[in-house]
Amino acid sequence: MRLDRSVIFLAVAVLASALATLFEKSINPYYFQIIIYIGINIILASSLNLINGFAGQFSLGHAGFMAVGAYTAAVITTSLGVTRGSIFAIPVLALALLLAGLMASIFGLIVGIPSLRLKGDYLAITTLGFGEIIRVIVQNLDFLGAARGFTGIPKLANSFWVFSTAALVIFLIYNLVNSTYGKAFLAVRDDEIAAEAVGISSTRIKVVAFVTGAFFAGVAGGLYGHFVTYLNPMQFSFLKSFEIVVMVIIGGMGSIIGVILSATLLTILPEALRTVSQYRMVIYSLLLVIIMLTRPQGLFVRRRLFKRGSTPKTEIS
């Protein structure tokens, strides 16, 4: 998919998600909720893929950035007092989501600059710790509802907002990783010292990846809050971060389409299992184990890295 095709993809996806709002009322609300969660998880997993998959920096704090965005957006729309159906709903939500992303990326910068010096396990633990710190802070802030939760958020997000944002994220990441600047992300992942030797500032690349990923996690958080209308710190525990990481790993680190598919699959799977068994989480975990043992490169990645004659693709189709 070249640039022009990615523009077509974006246009079609935005149009389709706008049309989909017409049918929201006629869908079973439970299914509709799952569909919205799929869209939000696609944003979360794709943005984490930028950090973990493309730049190769193992971050375990994505739920923290999501929380920052969720609360930021909720504070903005509730303090402006917009309600669903008001003429201000659209511009206010757009502004709230933008600020949610910005606030999350500021946090990304604060966390990223000191911790991106660390590698592998150390980075994972630092980011995990950071995510938990955010949760604990929110839990103790009264104006955010503390542990009781933040209620009364207007239900402004719908399928248009969620899926056109998801499409935009995919569009941006696709074009980034196929640009020279984006290739530098892959270079840093492959060999940081060699990247430095060819003139890439690896610190800068890592921070850019981290901040951009955090931005979209923040936007996803904002969308989430304006769909469920209620926020609670426990929604953003490290379990949520793990869930997103699993989506990236199952989809295949650095595979755009793989991560979209696995975010979809791993959102549906626990729900589908709910109807068949009380042991659904056991089955779910077993499936994860089996997938990892049989397809360590990711469920949707056709070829292994390093296999002779293959050029791993960063393509959408």
Added chain:
Amino acid sequence: MSLLEIRNLQVKYGAITALKGVSISVEPGQIVTMIGANGAGKSTLLRAVSGLIKACAGNVVFEGVDITNLPAHRVVALGISHAPEGRMIFANLSVRENLEMGAYPRANKGEIGHDLERVFSLFPRLKERFKQSGGTLSGGEQQMLAIGRAMMARPRMLLLDEPSLGIGPILVKAIFETIVEINRELGMTILLVEQNAHQALKIAQYGYVLETGHIALEGSAGDIARNEQIRKAYLGEA
């Protein structure tokens, strides 16, 4: 004025002092070689010049500008490219993308296509494999790619760390010929670190012998090649 002037450079790895005050200079347009046994500090010297490690004392001056301890990506932008030991190819990028990454810091992207062609004409093998991922190339091909990638930044000075390492004799000869071509045709000054002292001294104008962190000998490449002790120690003569 020398193109590159290193004065009394010292580098430590923790408690180990790898360079104990090294001074060398490289004249513009020349091929200068640095030979020495394993662990003498040759790679360390190149890394300190290109900014991959920090020196604890001394200076590196390039074109009259003090570049001591500048970060590596700044050094590349100033005109020094390093093809590091062990090649360090981007395994998951294609040959073409590896080469394009070499041109990453260049402000003028217009002539990248032209420079790619230039690398391909020096190393036709890379052209045949330009879509293949770097990690799947043979050792010799990776070496060509490492040199080609360093050239893509259009440096005025190339630092080559053991380009003949682990490569068969026929290809070694070809690679040394290409190094001479890069030097003559493209006017790039070359600091060549080699264990293959015999070949290196043949193509270089000037040479240094590094022994456990200090310069033991320097002189014209011919003089070094004729030196009794050097012949015994590095050229494998009894």
